[in-house]
Amino acid sequence: MKARRIIIFDTTLRDGEQCPGASMNLREKLEVARQLARLRVDVIEAGFPVISDGDFQAVQAVAREVRGPTIAGLARCVAKDIDAAAAAVKPAGRRGRIHVFLATSKIHREFKLGKAQDEILRLAVEGVRRARSYIEDVEFSPEDGSRTEPEFLVQVCRAVVAAGATTVNIPDTVGWAMPDQFGELIQRLHDEVPEFSSGSAVISVHCHNDLGLAVANSLAAVRHGARQVECTVNGIGERAGNAALEEIAMALKTRKDFFAACACGINTREIVKSSRLVSRMSSLLVQRNKAVVGENAFAHASGIHQDGVLKKRECYEIMNPVSVGWGKSQLPLTKHSGHAALAARLKHLGFRLSDSDVDAIFKRFKEIGDKKKFVYDDDLTALVGGHITEVPETWSLDYLHVTSGNQTVPTATVRLKRLQGKKPPELLQEAGIGDGPVDAALKAIDRLTQTRGRLLEYTLRAVSQGKDALGEVSVKVKFADRDLVPGKGASTDVIEASARAYLNAVNRYLFCGQSKRAHSAQP
Ligand code: KIV
Ligand code: ZN
Numbered sequence: 001m002k003a004r005r006i007i008i009f010d011t012t013l014r015d016g017e018q019c020p021g022a023s024m025n026l027r028e029k030l031e032v033a034r035q036l037a038r039l040r041v042d043v044i045e046a047g048f049p050v051i052s053d054g055d056f057q058a059v060q061a062v063a064r065e066v067r068g069p070t071i072a073g074l075a076r077c078v079a080k081d082i083d084a085a086a087a088a089v090k091p092a093g094r095r096g097r098i099h100v101f102l103a104t105s106k107i108h109r110e111f112k113l114g115k116a117q118d119e120i121l122r123l124a125v126e127g128v129r130r131a132r133s134y135i136e137d138v139e140f141s142p143e144d145g146s147r148t149e150p151e152f153l154v155q156v157c158r159a160v161v162a163a164g165a166t167t168v169n170i171p172d173t174v175g176w177a178m179p180d181q182f183g184e185l186i187q188r189l190h191d192e193v194p195e196f197s198s199g200s201a202v203i204s205v206h207c208h209n210d211l212g213l214a215v216a217n218s219l220a221a222v223r224h225g226a227r228q229v230e231c232t233v234n235g236i237g238e239r240a241g242n243a244a245l246e247e248i249a250m251a252l253k254t255r256k257d258f259f260a261a262c263a264c265g266i267n268t269r270e271i272v273k274s275s276r277l278v279s280r281m282s283s284l285l286v287q288r289n290k291a292v293v294g295e296n297a298f299a300h301a302s303g304i305h306q307d308g309v310l311k312k313r314e315c316y317e318i319m320n321p322v323s324v325g326w327g328k329s330q331l332p333l334t335k336h337s338g339h340a341a342l343a344a345r346l347k348h349l350g351f352r353l354s355d356s357d358v359d360a361i362f363k364r365f366k367e368i369g370d371k372k373k374f375v376y377d378d379d380l381t382a383l384v385g386g387h388i389t390e391v392p393e394t395w396s397l398d399y400l401h402v403t404s405g406n407q408t409v410p411t412a413t414v415r416l417k418r419l420q421g422k423k424p425p426e427l428l429q430e431a432g433i434g435d436g437p438v439d440a441a442l443k444a445i446d447r448l449t450q451t452r453g454r455l456l457e458y459t460l461r462a463v464s465q466g467k468d469a470l471g472e473v474s475v476k477v478k479f480a481d482r483d484l485v486p487g488k489g490a491s492t493d494v495i496e497a498s499a500r501a502y503l504n505a506v507n508r509y510l511f512c513g514q515s516k517r518a519h520s521a522q523p
Pocket of ligand 2 (some may be wrong): 015171173177208238
C-alpha cells in the first residue's frame, strides 16, 4: 500500500516562541530555522509578521535564507495583517504560505468578537480571498475549532475552501479535545467537505497540551484523515505547549503497523540536535523524563532492565537511540585544538558563522580550554548561543573577584569596561556585598551601569558532564520601563557565568533603549 504522506508543519518559531520567556532574537530564529530545514520539516511557521518589526524581519529573513521547507507567516483575518504576512513571506516565492485565522466557536463569537455566524463566515472568506490575491498557498484556521459547533465548522471549511484555502487547520486552541472525540470530528469534516475526501484540500490539526493530550489528539486525527500536523520541537508553545514534533514523528515511525499507511519526511537523526538547539535558544529546559529527547529517555536504571537491554536491546527499547540522534557526539576538542579544528566542528554542528564570529568564539573557546580538559559539542553550542545572543556591548566584564563562605559576608569586586564608540574604553570598578556571591556581584554591576534590574528568573545548568563542566546561566531581568529582558552567560565558574548573563541582559536593555531612541528620532 502507498504510504500517506503526513505534512509536518513546525510552529516552534511562532506558537513556540509565544511561550512566556521563550522569545528569540533574529539570529537565534535563523539558526533554529536552518536546523528545522535539516530536520526536514515540510513547513516552517516563522512568525506573526504584523505583531512587531522584529517578527516581520524574522519571517522575511527566514523566507530569504532558508531553503527547502515552505515558509508561513500568520495573520488575523484583517487586511493589514494579511498584507504584512504577504510581504514577509515574499522572498520564499512559490514556497511562501499565508496562514489566516479567525475564531469560530460560540464562546469566542459572543464574548471575544461580538459577531454572529454569518459575519464570521463573511470575514473568513474575505480574508482567504485577500491572501489568495497574493499567493497560491493559503491556510485557514478556525480558532477554537474543537469547541465550534460541528455543523458550523463544516460550513466554515466548505466556504474557505471554495474561497481558495488550500489547507484548513482545525485547532484545539485550549487543549479541550479528547482523542476519540477529536478523531470523530476530523472524520466528519473529512467526509462532509468534498475537497478533503478528494484530497484537493489538506485537513490539518493543531493541538495544545492543556490536558497533556496534544500528541494523542493529533495522532487520533491522523487516523481519521488529517494530512498535516502542526507541532513544535520539545512541545513548547502557549501555556502547556503544543504537540511535540519529536513524539509525533517517532510515533508514526515506531508504530508504522498502527498508522498503516502514514509516514512523514522527518530526518529523525536530527531530532536530539534540534531539541538541544531549541532548548538553548529559547532558554526552556527539557524535562529529564521527556519522551524521545529527555536525558532519561533511554537511560535504564533498574538492574532487570539493564540486563534485558544487554541481552537484547528491544526487550526494553522500542526505538533505537541512535535513530533519533543520541550518542553521536564526536571526540571533544581541547585547548590544543586550533582555529581550523574549531571552525570545522562548528560547521559540522550546523552553525553558519562568519569569520569574525568564529574568531570571537575561538577566543572564548581558548579561555574555557584553559580551565577544563575537554570542550564538548554541547559546550560549543553554549558558546555559540552566548555569542549570537550578544548585542553590541556597552559594558563588558573585565575582572571579577568574590569572597564567600559560611562565616563571611559575601563580597564581590567587579571591574567593567565601558565601550564608547571610537573613544578608548573606560575601566570602572565597584564592590558590593549581598546575600550570596551572585547577589553581591549583581549589586556591583547595578552600581556601575546605573541600571536597577530586578532578577525575576535565574536558571543554572551544567552544559556537559564532569566536575569541570561549563555552567550556563539564563536570567530574566525586569527593568523599570521594559518587559522581561533575557540574558545568558557561560563559564566554568558559576559566579562568573551569572555576572555575564546579567550583563548580557543589561546590554540588551541599553541597546534596545538606544535603537528605540534612534527609531523615534526618524521622520
Ligand atoms: O492555537 C491556535 O488556535 C493557534 C491558531 C493561530 C492556529 O495557534
Ligand atoms: Zn496554537
